[in-house]
Amino acid sequence: MKKLFYLLLCLPLAFAACSEKEAEPKPEPKPEPKPVFTLTSEAVMQFDAEGGNGVITYTLTNATDEVEVTASCPANWVSDITVGENITFVVAANEGDARESKITATWGQLSFEVAIKQAKAEAEPEPEPGNVIELNYIQGSYYTPEQMEIEAHNYFFALSSVEWDGTEAGLSANAAYFYFDIYADSVNADYSIPNGVYELDIYDSGEAGTIGYSYTYGFETDGTAAPANWYVYTDATVTVTDGKLVAELVLESGEEVSVVYEGSLALAPVKDDEGGSAGDIVLDATDYTYAVEYYGDYYTADSDNWVVVIYENAETMSGEYILLDLISNPANDDWSGSYSCLVDDTNYLMTYVPGYVTEDGYLAGCWYAILEDGYLSDVYAPLYDGEISIELNDNGQATFTFDCLDDQNNSVTGTVTATPLLETSSKVANMSKATLKLNNGMKSMAIR
Numbered sequence: 030m031k032k033l034f035y036l037l038l039c040l041p042l043a044f045a046a047c048s049e050k051e052a053e054p055k056p057e058p059k060p061e062p063k064p065v066f067t068l069t070s071e072a073v074m075q076f077d078a079e080g081g082n083g084v085i086t087y088t089l090t091n092a093t094d095e096v097e098v099t100a101s102c103p104a105n106w107v108s109d110i111t112v113g114e115n116i117t118f119v120v121a122a123n124e125g126d127a128r129e130s131k132i133t134a135t136w137g138q139l140s141f142e143v144a145i146k147q148a149k150a151e152a153e154p155e156p157e158p159g160n161v162i163e164l165n166y167i168q169g170s171y172y173t174p175e176q177m178e179i180e181a182h183n184y185f186f187a188l189s190s191v192e193w194d195g196t197e198a199g200l201s202a203n204a205a206y207f208y209f210d211i212y213a214d215s216v217n218a219d220y221s222i223p224n225g226v227y228e229l230d231i232y233d234s235g236e237a238g239t240i241g242y243s244y245t246y247g248f249e250t251d252g253t254a255a256p257a258n259w260y261v262y263t264d265a266t267v268t269v270t271d272g273k274l275v276a277e278l279v280l281e282s283g284e285e286v287s288v289v290y291e292g293s294l295a296l297a298p299v300k301d302d303e304g305g306s307a308g309d310i311v312l313d314a315t316d317y318t319y320a321v322e323y324y325g326d327y328y329t330a331d332s333d334n335w336v337v338v339i340y341e342n343a344e345t346m347s348g349e350y351i352l353l354d355l356i357s358n359p360a361n362d363d364w365s366g367s368y369s370c371l372v373d374d375t376n377y378l379m380t381y382v383p384g385y386v387t388e389d390g391y392l393a394g395c396w397y398a399i400l401e402d403g404y405l406s407d408v409y410a411p412l413y414d415g416e417i418s419i420e421l422n423d424n425g426q427a428t429f430t431f432d433c434l435d436d437q438n439n440s441v442t443g444t445v446t447a448t449p450l451l452e453t454s455s456k457v458a459n460m461s462k463a464t465l466k467l468n469n470g471m472k473s474m475a476i477r
Contacts, residue, residue: 064091064138066098072146078151085116085143096137104130118250125151130320133297161190161287162205164188170297170407177300179235181212184316185224185244188274188290202254207288209267210241221294222269229265240265247278247288251291258374260286269294299407310397310410312431312443318343319427319447321364330376333357335364339429339447346403351429351445352396352416354382365421370414370433384411384436397441425449 047167070086089098094211100116107117107130116134129146171185175182190205200206213223214237230239247260264279276288317339324334341348356371357364358378371380382394392398395417398409422428426448433441 031085061322062091064093064137065138066092066134066136066141068143071143072141073146074468076120076147078148080147082120083118083120083145084254085118085132085134087116087134087141092136098134098136099397100132100134102130102132102145104128104461106130107132118145120145120147122150125149160285161289162190162204162207163291164190164207164288164290166192167290167292167294167296168193170300171216173216173298177235179212181214181235181237181239182216182223183298184211184213186211186222186296187296188288191254192335200250200254200256201254202250204254204366205247205249207247207260207276208244211267212237212239212241214238219295220298221296222274224269224271226278227267227269229262240267242332247336248431250345257409297407309439310351310441310443312429312441312445314341314349314444315443315446317341317349317447317460318450320450323364327375328356328382329374331359333359333361333364337364337427339449343450346400348400350396350398350400352384352394352398354394355417355419355430356382358379363421365419365427367418369416370412381412381417383413410437410441412441415441 062181065088066405068085069088070084074083074085076083085100087098098116100110100112100118102110102118106121106123106128107118108121109117110132111117112134115131118132122269127147127149129144132143132145134141134143139412146368166189167186168189169184172183174182175181178211185208187206187208189207191201196400211222211227212235213222213225214225217223225238227238229241229242229245230236230244235241245262245265248256249258251257260278261282262278266277268275269278272291272294274288274290278286278288280286319337319339320343321335321337324336326332326334328334333356335353335357337351337353337355339349339351339353341350355364355368356377356379357366357368366379367378368381371377372380384392384394384396387393390403393408395412396409397412399406412433413429413436415431417433418430420430421430424438424441426446429447431441431443431445435441
């Protein structure tokens with residue numbers, strides 16, 4: 030009886046325990062781990078003025094496949110942004126002040142930023158003291174591609190330490206002169222030398238961006254204004270930037286010299302071979318000399334051909350120069366009379382041949398020009414229209430009256446009285462029949 034009592038006494042306790050265990054709540058499931066998007070490279074990236082490539086590294090954990098990493102930058106000098114295991118980008122070269130921007134990387138609602146900073150452009154280093162020649166004056170000419178028969182524009186000029194005296198060969202004593210023959214792919218409105226970097230070309234190719242070798246040299250003059258100290262280059266680089274020219278030169282001796290010029294780089298354009306006009310021309314002289322040569326029926330039968338050359342100074346071959354090619358009537362006893370411009374072969378008597386240039390580069394027909402020590406300057410104009418009247422006096426003097434136009438409709442008017450040359454030098458005789466050549470084996474520099 031006693032055992033049964035104890036068993037019955039324990040049963041309610043067991044049922045109570047079982048009921049209490051079944052009432053406990055079930056445990057909640059573990060939450061999914063949150064994505065983590067972390068920058069692992071520097072938060073600020075520095076670049077010098079030359080620019081370069083950049084790499085941003087990061088980690089992304091607990092990510093889903095539905096969302097991708099993106100990256101962007103508001104600055105146009107940061108480009109080619111590519112996202113993969115890393116973020117890569119390109120920083121362009123800087124030509125101005127220091128600058129900065131930022132790249133923002135994003136994954137879903139998560140993001141980070143990286144600052145991109147770039148240094149300002151460094152100024153061109155000034156040449157080392159002691160090897161610098163500073164020049165203050167420029168004289169030169171611009172040639173079109175058609176004149177040079179190439180694709181590039183040609184700028185032939187000289188920098189000097191003293192001002193030019195107004196003539197092409199007007200050198201001064203104890204002065205420095207540096208000549209350059211530059212070819213560019215463009216031309217400015219004022220014919221100034223275009224900005225750019227030009228390299229010496231020993232082959233004289235005439236390609237844009239080059240410096241012609243044959244016409245690039247320098248010298249210093251002595252006390253008599255004669256070249257005494259020549260500079261010949263094995264290498265040369267000319268840099269032109271907005272009114273400043275710096276030439277880095279390597280001499281045959283190995284010495285390095287820098288030539289620096291600041292100021293206007295505008296040059297004078299050279300006129301085309303068939304019309305280097307100087308505008309309206311007025312003639313008024315009574316003391317010139319002339320030479321005349323008779324060629325018979327040089328152009329056609331039943332005509333007389335006369336070539337007359339008028340000089341302001343036949344001895345030095347400088348100053349005004351007039352070339353006349355006349356077709357007179359054989360019925361006349363001389364070459365006086367009034368001449369009109371030849372326009373066709375049916376009416377040629379008492380006409381003058383309009384100015385033209387031969388295939389060899391010589392002046393032919395009728396021209397007005399200015400000579401400088403036997404060389405043609407940039408002033409020359411062909412006579413294309415109008416009247417030329419010639420009166421011969423008893424003493425041999427001739428009076429020439431001009432009422433003409435050149436090929437650019439500039440007027441050539443006035444009167445010249447000239448005395449015949451009693452003794453003609455070989456130089457004068459050689460110029461009596463179309464022997465004044467436009468290209469004298471050297472580049473002509475127009476006077477500005």
